[in-house]
Amino acid sequence: MNTSPAHPAADRILQSARQLRERLSGDLHEQVVEAIYADAARLAGRSVASPGQGALPTWERAVDRFVTSRIWGFPIMLALFTLMFWLTISGANVPSGLLSDLFIGRIYPVLSEGAIRLGTPWWLKGVVVDGMYLATAWVVSVMLPPMAIFFPLFTLLEDLGYLPRVAFNLDLPFKKAGAHGKQAMSTMMGFGCNAAGVIATRIIDSPRERLIAILTNNFALCNGRWPTQFLMATLFVGSLVPAHLAGLASAGAVTAVAALGVLITFAVAWGLSRTVLKGQVSTFSLELPPYRPPQIWRTLYTSLIDRTLFVLWRAVVFALPAGAVIWISANLSVGGTSLAEHLIGWLDPVGVVLGLNGVILLAYIVAIPANEIVIPTVLMLTVLSARLSGVGEGAGVMFELESPASLKQVLETGGWTALTGINLMLFSLLHNPCSTTIYTIYKETGSVKWTAVATLLPVVLGFLITFLVALCWRGW
Amino acid sequence: MNGMADGLVIAGGMVLLALLCWPRHGLVGRWLAARRLARRVRREDAIKHILKREVNGAEATVDGLAGHLQMPTRQVLGLLEDLEHRGLISFEGGRLHLRSAGRDLALHLIRAHRLWESYLSEETGVAEVQWHRQAERKEHLLTPQEADALAARLGHPTLDPHGDVIPAPGQPVPGDVGLPLNAADVNQPLRITHVEDEPPAVYAQLTAQGIRPGMRGLLIEKLPHRLRFWVDGNEHVLAPLVAHNISVETITDCAPQDLLDEEYLSGLDQGQRGKVLGLSPACRGPERRRLLDLGFVPGTEVFAEMKSPGGDPTAYRVRGALIALRKEQAGLVRISSLRPATP
Amino acid sequence: MNPSLASTPPRQACAECDVYRAAQLKKLGVNVETWDFVVALAGNPNTGKSTVFNALTGLRQHTGNWPGKTVARAEGGFEYRDQRYKLVDLPGTYSLLSTSLDEQIARDFLLFGRPDVCVVVADATRLERNLNLALQVLEITDRAVLCLNLIDEAGRRGITVDDRQLSRDLGVPVVPCAARQGQGLPELLAAVAEVADGRRLCRPHRLSQEPPALQSALRELVAQIESTYPDLPNARWVALRLLGGDEHVAQALRSGELAELYTRTQPPAASK
Numbered sequence A: 001m002n003t004s005p006a007h008p009a010a011d012r013i014l015q016s017a018r019q020l021r022e023r024l025s026g027d028l029h030e031q032v033v034e035a036i037y038a039d040a041a042r043l044a045g046r047s048v049a050s051p052g053q054g055a056l057p058t059w060e061r062a063v064d065r066f067v068t069s070r071i072w073g074f075p076i077m078l079a080l081f082t083l084m085f086w087l088t089i090s091g092a093n094v095p096s097g098l099l100s101d102l103f104i105g106r107i108y109p110v111l112s113e114g115a116i117r118l119g120t121p122w123w124l125k126g127v128v129v130d131g132m133y134l135a136t137a138w139v140v141s142v143m144l145p146p147m148a149i150f151f152p153l154f155t156l157l158e159d160l161g162y163l164p165r166v167a168f169n170l171d172l173p174f175k176k177a178g179a180h181g182k183q184a185m186s187t188m189m190g191f192g193c194n195a196a197g198v199i200a201t202r203i204i205d206s207p208r209e210r211l212i213a214i215l216t217n218n219f220a221l222c223n224g225r226w227p228t229q230f231l232m233a234t235l236f237v238g239s240l241v242p243a244h245l246a247g248l249a250s251a252g253a254v255t256a257v258a259a260l261g262v263l264i265t266f267a268v269a270w271g272l273s274r275t276v277l278k279g280q281v282s283t284f285s286l287e288l289p290p291y292r293p294p295q296i297w298r299t300l301y302t303s304l305i306d307r308t309l310f311v312l313w314r315a316v317v318f319a320l321p322a323g324a325v326i327w328i329s330a331n332l333s334v335g336g337t338s339l340a341e342h343l344i345g346w347l348d349p350v351g352v353v354l355g356l357n358g359v360i361l362l363a364y365i366v367a368i369p370a371n372e373i374v375i376p377t378v379l380m381l382t383v384l385s386a387r388l389s390g391v392g393e394g395a396g397v398m399f400e401l402e403s404p405a406s407l408k409q410v411l412e413t414g415g416w417t418a419l420t421g422i423n424l425m426l427f428s429l430l431h432n433p434c435s436t437t438i439y440t441i442y443k444e445t446g447s448v449k450w451t452a453v454a455t456l457l458p459v460v461l462g463f464l465i466t467f468l469v470a471l472c473w474r475g476w
Numbered sequence B: 001m002n003g004m005a006d007g008l009v010i011a012g013g014m015v016l017l018a019l020l021c022w023p024r025h026g027l028v029g030r031w032l033a034a035r036r037l038a039r040r041v042r043r044e045d046a047i048k049h050i051l052k053r054e055v056n057g058a059e060a061t062v063d064g065l066a067g068h069l070q071m072p073t074r075q076v077l078g079l080l081e082d083l084e085h086r087g088l089i090s091f092e093g094g095r096l097h098l099r100s101a102g103r104d105l106a107l108h109l110i111r112a113h114r115l116w117e118s119y120l121s122e123e124t125g126v127a128e129v130q131w132h133r134q135a136e137r138k139e140h141l142l143t144p145q146e147a148d149a150l151a152a153r154l155g156h157p158t159l160d161p162h163g164d165v166i167p168a169p170g171q172p173v174p175g176d177v178g179l180p181l182n183a184a185d186v187n188q189p190l191r192i193t194h195v196e197d198e199p200p201a202v203y204a205q206l207t208a209q210g211i212r213p214g215m216r217g218l219l220i221e222k223l224p225h226r227l228r229f230w231v232d233g234n235e236h237v238l239a240p241l242v243a244h245n246i247s248v249e250t251i252t253d254c255a256p257q258d259l260l261d262e263e264y265l266s267g268l269d270q271g272q273r274g275k276v277l278g279l280s281p282a283c284r285g286p287e288r289r290r291l292l293d294l295g296f297v298p299g300t301e302v303f304a305e306m307k308s309p310g311g312d313p314t315a316y317r318v319r320g321a322l323i324a325l326r327k328e329q330a331g332l333v334r335i336s337s338l339r340p341a342t343p
Numbered sequence C: 001m002n003p004s005l006a007s008t009p010p011r012q013a014c015a016e017c018d019v020y021r022a023a024q025l026k027k028l029g030v031n032v033e034t035w036d037f038v039v040a041l042a043g044n045p046n047t048g049k050s051t052v053f054n055a056l057t058g059l060r061q062h063t064g065n066w067p068g069k070t071v072a073r074a075e076g077g078f079e080y081r082d083q084r085y086k087l088v089d090l091p092g093t094y095s096l097l098s099t100s101l102d103e104q105i106a107r108d109f110l111l112f113g114r115p116d117v118c119v120v121v122a123d124a125t126r127l128e129r130n131l132n133l134a135l136q137v138l139e140i141t142d143r144a145v146l147c148l149n150l151i152d153e154a155g156r157r158g159i160t161v162d163d164r165q166l167s168r169d170l171g172v173p174v175v176p177c178a179a180r181q182g183q184g185l186p187e188l189l190a191a192v193a194e195v196a197d198g199r200r201l202c203r204p205h206r207l208s209q210e211p212p213a214l215q216s217a218l219r220e221l222v223a224q225i226e227s228t229y230p231d232l233p234n235a236r237w238v239a240l241r242l243l244g245g246d247e248h249v250a251q252a253l254r255s256g257e258l259a260e261l262y263t264r265t266q267p268p269a270a271s272k
């Protein structure tokens, strides 16, 4: 080592430290920690008085036994998540309808007419009102209500102290897959945002297991993808069952997709730790905090401000240019057909094989910067490609929508079936992470190779699984 | 027509030539480098063998060396000549002696080997049976500076995972202490001082059984064809050949019954209480420090509060906090169980 | 010992009074280009560090009821009695002695980040295990304040902590708080200010229970360190880390950084 000659005294000290160290027998760390704890116990004994031995309330123990019990542990987990999705789906329907009625049914015609009356050139009106405004309006009405319900619910669960119990329950499967139990925590953070989930993997202190957690974080549905799930489940799964069960069935479908994400996480972790990321399973220690009553109002407020509006803002920022691009591509003719139609035409064969369609694939290409704009793009492009008459106003213009039923009608006219809906849910689970997440993965791993793996692996899996589902659905 | 074919042949030949003879990265270059390394490895292995014999009070012989290196005696003689020529050993009248340059080199090799094993055991997920093999290669590639940096990074460990002393730079390496397990008396408390990592098959077996240096135990029964060895709360049946790879020393600070009564946290059933006695020597590095920091220090009371649905991990109440540990880790915490507290 | 002293009125009346608070504390959010003092928030995971941070800076660091919510350093500022403070929220740590990766950020900042005051946020319901870290921090620095957080929860469980006794024993101010409700924060601020500008001198508790062999080794090394660096306030800690083979500390000693780090007696005014 380069010892600078300027500090010979320091070298002497280091030298004697080394000699003393060799003379000491036993584990120094152990002796020191023991000494500290002895002191701590003495000091605490002098100042802490706990007549009841500070014992936990018995209800807390009972709850803990219950949520981690052999029989009830997993059902409770699934039930809680399904309940959350059900509340979100059934609560978001009405406000979503109201918002789109307001933005698209009322404000949009006013803007449109205003622009015409002011004598705005048609292309300018097209780009701004029919492209940017409508895309944004769509994003807001599709995303705001479910997010405003889902985030606070999830935060309440987090503040209550339930999430570490989930990690506790899931550690055994994670261990069997060669991964770390704390990965459950980063996965759940990924339910909010995958970029945040990737950063949350820092709690895993073994490099190998941390890398596994980073590579599989994208299998946790994030805020940009929940709305797709909720909408598709409502439209296509809810309608498969009697009306009074529709809400529950759609919530169940969303739970199933989220659970599938977790299963794929196990499978991929298992595969990775037996091939490229071989190694022994490292240790696991997790502190389970006491349950704490959440401050409900403050939680509602902060998760609305911090998470919902933050996410919405991001979505709007990406929706503005995307709306413009979509409008332009729909109105730019090449050889008689618009650019968008060309693209959709090319992608359609692939899409159909996967049980999707060209519109969806194009939407996912447009949505690489942010998943949030998938649904608006899909809707805009569907109208265009199906050349719907009576709905919407022209190429690349988004249309009116008062109820889920009419939305479904639009999609069905565009050739959608239940298979398309279900495969869109699957593909929304299994495709490349958004640009922010990819960048975060690069920053956290510092490796182009692993970033590429994290980006491409889900797409490949997505193609594979949608293809297989389509194959089965169509009876080979 | 012909000209073109000639041109192709010439170009091809040149490419081939370049492939073969490109300095350092050409095939020839690579082959030469590999051969040089193989020779160096053989020289260094010989030196190490001589030192190991020396510190254990024996003298290295040409035949022993030939056996160790698995080389014909004739070649060994050539090798020794080379070593002598390089000023590493003296070889006179059939007796092998290390010169100081040779001793330094051998010490560095041993240090690098043991440091690398410590590194593998503490900071990587490499399986235990691989440590020795990988360290056997790596010891020849590490420079003394790199070894020092590695030691610093690991917090200057003094013992490797096999219980052997890691010599500080310039310090002599002590000989193996203890006697083979076969030589120990029945019912006498023992501490394992060393687990020999050659041959790999035997070592793998001992590793799989969880037998590590530093553990305490005793021989329950000694028969010509097998030994029953009680160590760290488990009984192992060992063939004498296998037992020979375990070195032990006798200890006096505990009675045989204490050892037989030892329990581990993993054995604590839900709702039971225990008191921590210490951590097993098999728990090393960051893992050990983390458990200590979490409060698993001797004298601490622990209570097995709940098991996860799969039965593993278990959450323990330790100094007021609820800490979940996997079975493997709980198996590293020695405890004595306490009667259930009065309600 | 009179535990009823612990978290009862006279001081707390102030906490409720907005005038008192408004006049003294100005939350600066992320606007901290200049500051008079740097204050670090250390503590075990999940003790409410980020909650304290949010309450003082007005920022919205994410909080959550599980250990490991914060994984990166966060900075914010506040102004108190015309002094500007930079507050640094750190990930939770169980110990400063280990080398684990997830605790590295906090460890490095506490050892080498030169905070003027270190606020140790401890969980009042499990003081004993929280003192493990607090005692280690006190070995490093003599400018510390113990924030006895979650005192409301302790109250619910029937645990009382005699903060005066604890303060006498530890040699640093001890302030019972319930950060989520904003209780005790004015007192915390006052204590931090007093320690920061040197009006209150701490005489931190030093460890004493090490085994004899370790103690004699420590004495030997401390003597040597003190004769070379007479101004080092925590020679014992440095000796302990050197014996433990902490390469970070050894490197700091070699490069002279360590001597520089701790010989500063005056807090830097409006440093950048």
Ligand SMILES: Nc1nc2c(ncn2[C@@H]2O[C@H](COP(=O)(O)OP(=O)(O)OP(=O)(O)O)[C@@H](O)[C@H]2O)c(=O)[nH]1
Pocket (backbone or CB within 6 Å): A159, A292, C043, C044, C045, C046, C047, C048, C049, C050, C051, C052, C062, C063, C064, C065, C066, C067, C068, C069, C070, C071, C090, C091, C092, C093, C149, C150, C151, C152, C153, C177, C178, C179, C180, C181
């Ligand atoms: N009842 C009560 N709860 C509190 C108090 N302070 C914090 N909490 C809660 O305790 C939990 C942990 O708070 P955080 O501020 O995230 O803790 P932290 O120390 O930053 O945790 P890490 O970042 O994981 O180290 C949150 O759910 C808070 O709402 C308090 O004074 N009283």
Ligand SMILES: [Mg+2]
Pocket (backbone or CB within 6 Å): C049, C050, C051, C062, C063, C069, C070, C090, C091, C092
């Ligand atoms: Mg925090």
